[in-house]
Amino acid sequence: MKKMTLLLIDDDEIERMKFKRVCQKNGYLHIIKEAKNGELALDLLRNKESLPDIIILDLNMPKMNGIEFLNILKSDEELKYIPIVIMSSSDNFLDVKECYKIGVSGYIIKPLHFTDYSNRIVSLLNYWSNNELSID
Amino acid sequence: MVEKKIEILEKKLATEKVAREKAENILERKALDLYNINLELKHTNNNLKKVVEEKTVQLEDVFETILDAYILMDLYGNVLKMNPAAISFFGFDSAKEKFNVVDIIYEEDIEYAMTSFKQLFEKGIFRNFQSRIYTKSKEVKWVQINCSLVYDADGLPVFAQGIVRDITQEKINQEIFNQQKRELSVIVDNSTFGIVLTEQGRIIKTNKAIQKALCYTEEELNQLEVNDVSLAEDKERSYEYMQKLNSGEIERFSINKRYKTKRGKIIWARTSVAGVRDENGQIKYQVALIENLTEELKQGALLEALNSLMASILGKTSIHEIAWEITKNTIGLLGFEDCVIYLLNKETNSLNQIAAFGNLKSSNGIVIDQIEIPLGQGIVGAVAKTGIPEIIEDTSKDARYIVDDKIRYSEISVPIIAEGEIIGVIDSEHSSKNFFTADHLKTLKTIASLAATQLKNALSLELKQKAEKEKEQVLEDLTKSNAELKDFAYVVSHDLKSPLRSMNALITWMQEDYSEFLKEVEDTHFDMLIKKIDKMDHLINGILKYASVDKIQKQVKNINLNIIVEDILETIFIPSHIKIEVKKKLPIVKGDKFRLQQLFQNLLSNAIKYIDKDQGVVVLDCVSEGIYWKLSVQDNGVGIDEKYFKKIFKVFQVLDEGGDSTGVGLSIVKKIIDLYKGEIWLESSKNKGTIFYFTLLK
Numbered sequence A: 001m002k003k004m005t006l007l008l009i010d011d012d013e014i015e016r017m018k019f020k021r022v023c024q025k026n027g028y029l030h031i032i033k034e035a036k037n038g039e040l041a042l043d044l045l046r047n048k049e050s051l052p053d054i055i056i057l058d059l060n061m062p063k064m065n066g067i068e069f070l071n072i073l074k075s076d077e078e079l080k081y082i083p084i085v086i087m088s089s090s091d092n093f094l095d096v097k098e099c100y101k102i103g104v105s106g107y108i109i110k111p112l113h114f115t116d117y118s119n120r121i122v123s124l125l126n127y128w129s130n131n132e133l134s135i136d
Numbered sequence B: 001m002v003e004k005k006i007e008i009l010e011k012k013l014a015t016e017k018v019a020r021e022k023a024e025n026i027l028e029r030k031a032l033d034l035y036n037i038n039l040e041l042k043h044t045n046n047n048l049k050k051v052v053e054e055k056t057v058q059l060e061d062v063f064e065t066i067l068d069a070y071i072l073m074d075l076y077g078n079v080l081k082m083n084p085a086a087i088s089f090f091g092f093d094s095a096k097e098k099f100n101v102v103d104i105i106y107e108e109d110i111e112y113a114m115t116s117f118k119q120l121f122e123k124g125i126f127r128n129f130q131s132r133i134y135t136k137s138k139e140v141k142w143v144q145i146n147c148s149l150v151y152d153a154d155g156l157p158v159f160a161q162g163i164v165r166d167i168t169q170e171k172i173n174q175e176i177f178n179q180q181k182r183e184l185s186v187i188v189d190n191s192t193f194g195i196v197l198t199e200q201g202r203i204i205k206t207n208k209a210i211q212k213a214l215c216y217t218e219e220e221l222n223q224l225e226v227n228d229v230s231l232a233e234d235k236e237r238s239y240e241y242m243q244k245l246n247s248g249e250i251e252r253f254s255i256n257k258r259y260k261t262k263r264g265k266i267i268w269a270r271t272s273v274a275g276v277r278d279e280n281g282q283i284k285y286q287v288a289l290i291e292n293l294t295e296e297l298k299q300g301a302l303l304e305a306l307n308s309l310m311a312s313i314l315g316k317t318s319i320h321e322i323a324w325e326i327t328k329n330t331i332g333l334l335g336f337e338d339c340v341i342y343l344l345n346k347e348t349n350s351l352n353q354i355a356a357f358g359n360l361k362s363s364n365g366i367v368i369d370q371i372e373i374p375l376g377q378g379i380v381g382a383v384a385k386t387g388i389p390e391i392i393e394d395t396s397k398d399a400r401y402i403v404d405d406k407i408r409y410s411e412i413s414v415p416i417i418a419e420g421e422i423i424g425v426i427d428s429e430h431s432s433k434n435f436f437t438a439d440h441l442k443t444l445k446t447i448a449s450l451a452a453t454q455l456k457n458a459l460s461l462e463l464k465q466k467a468e469k470e471k472e473q474v475l476e477d478l479t480k481s482n483a484e485l486k487d488f489a490y491v492v493s494h495d496l497k498s499p500l501r502s503m504n505a506l507i508t509w510m511q512e513d514y515s516e517f518l519k520e521v522e523d524t525h526f527d528m529l530i531k532k533i534d535k536m537d538h539l540i541n542g543i544l545k546y547a548s549v550d551k552i553q554k555q556v557k558n559i560n561l562n563i564i565v566e567d568i569l570e571t572i573f574i575p576s577h578i579k580i581e582v583k584k585k586l587p588i589v590k591g592d593k594f595r596l597q598q599l600f601q602n603l604l605s606n607a608i609k610y611i612d613k614d615q616g617v618v619v620l621d622c623v624s625e626g627i628y629w630k631l632s633v634q635d636n637g638v639g640i641d642e643k644y645f646k647k648i649f650k651v652f653q654v655l656d657e658g659g660d661s662t663g664v665g666l667s668i669v670k671k672i673i674d675l676y677k678g679e680i681w682l683e684s685s686k687n688k689g690t691i692f693y694f695t696l697l698k
Helices: A013-025 A038-046 A066-074 A093-102 A114-130 B002-065 B084-090 B107-123 B168-190 B208-214 B218-222 B232-246 B294-314 B319-334 B378-386 B438-513 B520-548 B561-571 B593-609 B665-675
Strands: A005-009 A031-035 A054-057 A084-088 A106-109 B069-074 B079-082 B125-134 B140-151 B157-166 B194-199 B202-206 B252-260 B266-277 B283-292 B339-345 B350-357 B372-374 B390-392 B410-418 B421-430 B557-560 B578-582 B588-591 B616-625 B628-635 B680-685 B689-697
Touching: A005 A038, A013 A031, A013 A114, A013 B438, A031 A038, A038 A066, A054 A066, A066 A084, A066 A093, A093 A106, A106 A114, A114 B438, B069 B084, B079 B084, B084 B157, B107 B125, B107 B140, B140 B168, B168 B208, B194 B208, B202 B218, B208 B218, B208 B252, B208 B283, B232 B252, B232 B266, B232 B283, B294 B319, B294 B438, B319 B339, B319 B350, B319 B421, B319 B438, B339 B378, B339 B438, B350 B378, B350 B421, B372 B378, B378 B390, B378 B410, B378 B421, B390 B438, B410 B438, B421 B438, B438 B520, B520 B665, B557 B561, B557 B593, B561 B578, B561 B593, B578 B593, B588 B593, B588 B689, B593 B616, B593 B628, B593 B665, B593 B689, B665 B680, B665 B689
Parallel strands: A005 A031, A005 A054, A054 A084, A084 A106, B578 B616
Antiparallel strands: B069 B079, B069 B157, B125 B140, B140 B157, B194 B202, B194 B283, B252 B266, B266 B283, B339 B350, B339 B421, B350 B372, B390 B410, B410 B421, B557 B588, B616 B628, B628 B689, B680 B689
């Protein structure tokens, strides 16, 4: 399994903890960068130290929400190729549709139970590290 | 010179001699002529005598055969001779008795008769003596006598002769005619029509009405011509008609023309002219009947003003604009001091001023300090209540009078009635008593009826616009609340659920991380915590579902309930011991597919959920009832106590403690049934089962 750099954008600290715990519990060595909102994420990305292999993005966030962030990212020539997976509590079909329209690689609805969450993240990470990123 | 003188004398002498001889000859001849003439005269005299005798005989014959009565009398009136007609007329016969005409003259006419006799003796003749006489049978007769004297050879009057005509009938006719003439002149004189007799444009005779109308005396008018009292502008038209009348093309004509009074005032009059023809068929006179139209034209002017009032309010849709226009025009039209329109507000049962023109209380279309009058109060309130117009001659004597900005002493108040319904009042006050007349009332009523139609239309338009505005507002509110609801749903799903997710994660981690330190009992506490989180999640989902039932206007289509039910039965979990039975083919109803799905899904799941028997049966049935379909879902489950029948339809009302029910299902069902204007009720007996009935419009 490849070691990936992931950018996790979520205002909820526990959500970020959940993600890190799944990686840790499953022995993944991926580098996980965190941002509390879109603005901070953009700062991080434009620092250009290193771009993440994948961005995991929440939609409902203060200051700059997920959709706004997506739009900015997709209009940025250098950043628009970074694959994005939405991780949102919204099961609103309109949100899902809009995200795919702008261009995302996946949409996960946050489940209530942590075990369910864990399972989904594991399969996601396995999928990405084994397939998409093999180009690298 | 002497010789010459002698010669002249000799010549003279000779001439004289010749002349004498000539004279002698003439004398001889003349004497002979005289003799001859004498002879001739004798002869002629004889002839003449003969002729006279003949003529006399002839005259006697004529005398006898004259149809009119003929009498010959001496100069004292003694009748000497009379013809048969005279005998039969007078009843006397002069041949048989003494008959003197003076004796038979009617007493009152004696003086006149004497005068006439005197005239006869002076002039030798009188004509057309008309008098009454008595016949022998004492009958009074009217006679006309033409009389002349008969003279003797010396030129002295000897007899009087007269022709007598009986004119009694003529006199009677004349009397009748005079009577009629008098009557006619009374009619003519008292006619309200002006009557004028003209001859070739000259005024011959006029009646009082036209004298009065033109302000001339009869004598003055008789000096004038028609043109003198007519307006030059109308002459041409009159002239044309006159030509046609004179030529016989028309018998009469009628035109509206103007007359000029003595004082120079112009009056309009309808003039009807007819020709009076003489025996040759030529127009001799014209009779003109003149009808003063000024009053009528005043009515016409009023009508025109009303029409213009109508036109001024016709395009207007605002009641205020219409009311202002009406009040303004009414003042101008009737010379009122003010005019106010009140509209009846049915909600408050009071009258509100919507327009007030002419008084100090209004300016530029705004009623300042507008008063509100309760129905039945004051004069305006009373009129609005009774619908009967009123004129108050003296407001100080009317207890109902309400002082507005200042006391005015008379008032007129007319209800505005549209389609039999009193919608308001038009009212005017005047500073002096007894100002308003019946004519004012009549006109104001007309204005009120015009106003009624317009105001009614404007009112309904205003109501319609208001309703539309309200509808728009509701729609806007609805859109807004829908948007809010969406936000709400979002908030609920995100903001309420995310702490739950966090709690779940944290509890899970605690269980994982500290399992070795936790006792079994505490572990179950964690499980209970997790369950409560699940329950909370269910509730949140329930709220979302309940809220979303009427969230947006769904599409209404024909929905086949059989397909809906089939779909549901395929998707929901049905334990193997429960049998679902659809008794009859279900109808097709109008509705939204999603809502109907929610309806049946909730009812069916509910029925399945509460079956505690080994063999469960759920029966779906349907019957037609009037305009509704009555559907029922029957189960053989635990049943519901009757005291909870109402409660179960309320949101979050859960009857079984500790179960996984959220208390949302039946409230969603109720909400959907309500939306479709149906009804839902149930029959149930504890432990035997429940039947839910509900109706859907066909």
